[in-house]
């Protein structure tokens with residue numbers, strides 16, 4: 515299908531909407547496609563897989579680490595699913611004071627408004643963690659029924675989702691093609 519072909523786009527949009535897919539595409543934040551890349555780019559340097567460079571004993575690359583109690587105040591947690599205001603991660607990425615703000619200003623990494631919004635929405639939606647996509651059986655082959663499991667929740671356009679379902683690409687290749 516050609517991009518910009520209005521005649522094919524109309525029925526396609528209708529079909530996706532009927533499948534409930536279009537709505538999910540705008541609302542659901544997906545850990546693998548939306549959240550993990552933000553954490554990897556901005557946080558893993560100090561809270562990632564390398565124990566040597568890990569700060570505050572905080573691992574944001576593991577499921578356990580994301581929901582763990584804070585090291586200095588075990589009554590609070592890094593993420594409280596469904597409750598952004600109780601989540602230390604949200605407090606840190608939205609903090610006004612540079613001393614508290616994450617990532618620290620000296621890293622010259624700053625989260626954009628939309629990245630902050632993505633993390634906030636993900637926490638508000640229940641902060642569902644997923645294993646790395648390479649460990650999940652692709653569900654998009656059987657689109658559209660199972661599309662909201664992966665294809666539709668990624669920040670891709672509807673057209674690129676279709677493209678993906680037609681061609682046999684893995685999500686990583688697809689993402690690099692899209693962004």
Ligand code: HEC
Pocket residue numbers: 553556557558559560561569570572583584585586592602603606607613614616617618621625
């Ligand atoms: C350059 C290193 C660095 C980067 C990058 C970084 N942090 Fe931190 N982070 C720290 C240090 C150092 C501390 C401990 C000092 C403090 O609490 O401010 C910390 C503490 C935290 C804490 C509090 C942990 C606790 O137990 O109290 C959270 C939550 C946090 N970081 C989240 C993030 C998030 C989310 C990102 C990415 C958006 C990020 N950090 C990026 C260095 C970093």
